[in-house]
Amino acid sequence: MENSVALVTGANKGIGKQIAGQLAGAGLTVYVGSRDAARGQQAVTEIGGGARLLVLDVTDAAGIDAAARQVSTLDILINNAGVSGDGKTADREDLSTFRRIYETNVFGAVAVTNAFVPALRRSAHPRIVNISSGTGSLTWATGPQFPHRGSYAAYRSSKTALNALTVFYAHALAADGIKVNALAPGLRRTGLNATAAASDGDPAEAAAGAVRLALLPDDGPSGEFFSWDGTPVPW
Numbered sequence: 001m002e003n004s005v006a007l008v009t010g011a012n013k014g015i016g017k018q019i020a021g022q023l024a025g026a027g028l029t030v031y032v033g034s035r036d037a038a039r040g041q042q043a044v045t046e047i048g049g050g051a052r053l054l055v056l057d058v059t060d061a062a063g064i065d066a067a068a069r070q071v072s073t074l075d076i077l078i079n080n081a082g083v084s085g086d087g088k089t090a091d092r093e094d095l096s097t098f099r100r101i102y103e104t105n106v107f108g109a110v111a112v113t114n115a116f117v118p119a120l121r122r123s124a125h126p127r128i129v130n131i132s133s134g135t136g137s138l139t140w141a142t143g144p145q146f147p148h149r150g151s152y153a154a155y156r157s158s159k160t161a162l163n164a165l166t167v168f169y170a171h172a173l174a175a176d177g178i179k180v181n182a183l184a185p186g187l188r189r190t191g192l193n194a195t196a197a198a199s200d201g202d203p204a205e206a207a208a209g210a211v212r213l214a215l216l217p218d219d220g221p222s223g224e225f226f227s228w229d230g231t232p233v234p235w
């Protein structure tokens, strides 16, 4: 594990920074993905240890290619970068908001994953963790217990799409030994949106769930959806 290399996208703050910090604390070399170099360098300095800055805007194709050229072998990719929205139902939401959110949460994850798959194939124990959301679970959305009936439609449907891609990548990359799983981090106190900012959920607790999936043994699961505490989440 000491020689392992990880990349966490959107790691300059929030849950991603906690994931990067925990992986660095476990002795890994961790690329702290940040679209802003100064914010990323600040996080690298605060994390210390094996943290390294990787300037990476997941919506910038040329920037993704440039970042991928800097990493020859990658053991762990955490697709964490994400943006939320204003909570609107689909009928009231602008198409431009759908496009903006999908650009980061869905197309960004695809672009980064595809760019780094060659480096992951050079790893002995490659893992991908997609930071999803329990709000993207269609089973929960259609059940009686879910409080958000129809709200945050753009954000939540982007996470449902990310869940589908988790399954499809897991199947497509199984022959390469690359395990791909999705995490529902739970509501955490971050700058993602007003609901998250007002919560008392500890981002470090969510990060621990991502680290568990990042360090899965070779007989561990792939193509599955887990809550931060390791319990399965229904699709």
Ligand SMILES: NC(=O)c1ccc[n+]([C@@H]2O[C@H](COP(=O)([O-])OP(=O)(O)OC[C@H]3O[C@@H](n4cnc5c(N)ncnc54)[C@H](OP(=O)(O)O)[C@@H]3O)[C@@H](O)[C@H]2O)c1
Pocket: 009, 010, 011, 012, 013, 014, 015, 016, 034, 035, 036, 039, 056, 057, 058, 059, 079, 080, 081, 082, 083, 104, 108, 131, 132, 133, 134, 184, 185, 186, 187, 188, 189, 190, 191, 192, 193, 196
């Ligand atoms: N907090 C929660 O309650 C919660 C619940 C469920 C799921 N999640 C998921 O957890 C993940 C992390 O969110 P968070 O709560 O930690 O929110 P956050 O504090 O707002 O962090 C989001 C991170 O993503 C980065 N980012 C946004 N767009 C990017 C882009 N185009 N390229 C690269 N980085 C980009 C942000 O960078 P900048 O600083 O440059 O904006 C920031 O580092 C997200 O995928 C989110 O959907 C969070």
